[in-house]
Amino acid sequence: MLLISCPHCGPRCESEFANGGEAHIERPKDPETLSDADWAEFVFFRDNPKGLVLERWNHAQGCRRWFNAARDSVTYEILAVYPMGSPPPALDPKRYV
Template identity: 60%
Template sequence: MMLIDCPYCGPRNETEFGYGGEAHVAYPEDPYALSDREWGEFLFYRDNPKGDFAERWVHSGGCRKWFNAIRDTVSYKFKTTYPAGSPRPEVTGGSK
């Protein structure tokens, strides 16, 4: 079992959360100007790095709020969590 530290509710069991993909992906300024290829890349192409990665999570079994997390994709350990809309914090000690 993994504990995820919800920035609003505190540490909870991983079964209370849902994964939402890569964090900090900006919506296109003019989506109607995008070609089909560009729109497809925006919707489906994401980074998949080895090491620290910024992700979106939702506390679906609790407060139902979205938040961001930095998680090491090698060890699965959460480095930090922070409210959605906040800038990505700097973390150290990741696997790379």
């Protein structure tokens, strides 16, 4: 079982968490002007890289707070966790391919 270190509660079992998808996605500034195709692009289409990914996670069965995590999508290793609104840690994406 994977241990995820919640920045608020400490290390916990993976089953306590819910993945919220790709991190650092900015909501459109003027949503009224977007076409249906543009909304579909924003809502449904995300990167799915092999290697380093930045994701949002929720400690659903604990403090219920959101945080970001840097994860290797090949090994599933959590490389770093950091609070929402903070910049991602300096990690070399080439190292995780």
